[in-house]
Amino acid sequence: MKQNYALALGSAFLLWLAWPPVPYSSPLLFVGFVPLLVAIENIIRGTYTRKGRKIFWISFFTGFLWNTASIYWVYNSMNAYLSGYVALLISLIPFGLAPLLMAAVFRLYYQMRKKTNLIFSFGGLLSFWVGYEFLHQWWDLAFPWMTLGNGFANFHQLVQWYSYTGVFGGTMWVWTINLLLFVLIWQKKEKINVYSNTGIGLTALSLLVIPISVSLLLYSNYEEHKNPSQIVVVQPNIDPYVKFGSMPPEAQLESLIQLSEKVAKPNTEFFIWPETAISAERGIDENEFRSYPAYERILQFLENYKNGNVLSGIESYQLYSDPKTPTAREVSAGVFWDPFNAAVLVDRSSKLQFYHKSKLVPGVEQLPFGRALSFMKPLFAHFGGSTGGYGSQPEPSVFYAQSGIGAAPVICYESIWGNYVAEYIKQGAQFIAVVTNDGWWGDTSGKDQHLQYAKLRAIENRRWVARSANTGISAFINQRGDIVQQTAWWEPTAITQEINLNEDLTFYTRYGDIILYLSLLGGVVSVYLMVGRKKTRKQDLISHI
Known part of the structure; x- marks a missing residue:
């Protein structure tokens, strides 16, 4: 087994090296799983006992090392909110849970190998893997950071067809080529020719070259329609660990305004401020926001900008006379308080638009499986975590300026969900505004990965991204996914850019994750083949390759 674990280690190293933010390393994804597949095949064909268990743990080994090396920064972000013990516990979600799900995929693949031929087994592996990635977008422990298709964020010129x-589509691309190369390498290693090596090689080469060629053609020929809008993005650089200890909310607001004024032009239409930029020590009552001095100061600032709008993150809450939401908790007799990590649009009219973050961070902004785990609320409260969780809204909503421009207010973690961001675009958003605070993670690769992933949202929907990050990295990203401007890390600054608004909908925006739906159907067929077929004879299992 030592040789097999060495192969599994090789896969972990290749996958880590291929992952953002290492520039132009994504092609390593095409070979990243090959050593692990060879190790699994060695186990299948060997004289080992409990082969399924061995395949599970060797796959977990690869997944754990790859995930931990790529997202080691998660502990920093958890530790920002929670005490050390709970931070470590919640960090196990991506460090441990995701590798367990990955290992389960390979265990199911082994079951497929025992019941059916190699081609069906590969189909099952693809379907189960995409199913795992879907699960990690959908359930209460969602963390889709390591979706394989995200790995091309550092070489976005290769995946313009994400639109x-x-x-x-990137996940399927990676896996298809890995499987073809595995069969080619295994047959050469074993000196067998069950499938034509020439055919496999040509197929793998075609599946590599054709999508890249199409992508480069799309990239070089794509032209944005001229529909300009002047945008300002502000990076105030307020240390999140001492948000109110460093300066009072009034001084923070003045800093945002002063940085905005340094780069603003008379025709500036949007000022984008980061997550929780507008705040008070006890939060902002949304129903009473117009009575706050901060609101009056923003209106005063906008007097110099005829078409100006402030789109900002805000720490807000609402008060109810009854527990109308699952997250509302009673703070006094007959008064229920519901807090939000939110965004707000302020213009020169009396209208206010709020959006409540929907994709909440498990264990930090929401208690996963809240009803089932309600008994753990005292534990989380004791260690500084979320007990009731933040309130949210079920669907995204678009902010509309008086001029009619639609902006997608995407808050931090939400920018990882391609299907969720596409919902904003279907509602009429003409550009994407990402407001975030990446300072919790420190100067780690987390902030760089988060920036890179925003490039994929630009490509999928062909929309500019204006990204305001409290401590960096703030940026403007065009409709091809190019970073046109970006700031340095940990620097108070502001940048301005004339972007092009877009109203056209891409195929992906219109129809969503068709590949996902087909894969889930394939998963159902695979389960039927595993359950409904008789066990394959041992000799058949060995001769499948």
């Missing part, structure tokens, strides 16, 4: 498939 048709989204990131699941």
Whole structure:
């Protein structure tokens, strides 16, 4: 087994090296799983006992090392909110849970190998893997950071066709080539020729060259329609660990305004401020926001900008006379308080638009499986975590300026969900405004990965992204996914850019993750083949390759 674990280690190293933010390393994804597949095949064909268990743990080994090396920064972000013990516990979600799900995929693949031929087994592996990635977008422990298609964020010129498939197209691309190369390498290693090596090689080469060629053609020929809008993005650089200890909310607001004024032009239409930029020590009552001095100061600032709008993150809450939401908790007799990590649009009219973050961070902004785990609320409260969780809204909503421009207010973690961001675009958003605070993670690769992933949202929907990050990295990203401007890390600054608004809908925006739906159907067929077929004879299992 030592040789097999060495192969599994090789896969972990290749996958880590291929992952953002290492520039132009994504092609390593095409070979990243090959050593692990060879190790699994060695186990299948060997004289080992409990082969399924061995395949599970060797796959977990690869997944754990790859995930931990790529997203080691998660502990920093958890530790920002929670005490050390709970931070470590919640960090196990991506460090441990995701590798367990990955290992389960390979265990199911082994079951397929025992019941059916190699081609069906490969189909099952693809379907189960995409199913795992879908699960990690959908359930209460969602963390789709490591979706394979995200791995091309550092080489976005290769995946311009994400405007048709989204990131699941990248996942299928990676796995298809890995499987073909595995069969080619295994047959050469074993000196067998069950399938034509020439055919496999040509197929793998075609599946590599054709999508890249199409992508480069799309990239070089794509032209944005001229529909300009002047945008300002502000990076105030307020240390999140001492948000109110460093300066009072009034001084923070003045800093945002002063940085905005340094780069603003008379025709500036949007000022984008980061997550929780507008705040008070006890939060902002949304129903009473117009009575706050901060609101009056923003209106005063906008007097110099005829078409100006402030789109900002805000720490807000609402008060109810009854527990109308699952997250509302009673703070006094007959008064229920519901807090939000939110965004707000302020213009020179009396209208206010709020959006409540929907994709909440498990264990930090929401208690996963809240009803089932309600008994753990005292534990989380004791260690500084979320007990009731933040309130949210079920669907995204678009902010509309008086001029009619639609902006997608995407808050931090939400920018990882391609299908969710596409919902903003279907509602009429003409550009994407990402407001975030990446300072919790420190100067790690987390902030760089988060920036890179925003490039994929630009490609999927062909929309500019204006990204305001409290401590960096703030940026403007065009409709091809190019970073046109970006700031340095940990620097108070502001940048301005004339972007092009877009009203056209891409195929992906219109129809969503078709590849996902087909894969889920394939998963159902695979389960039927595993359950409904008789066990394959041992000799058949060995001769499948």
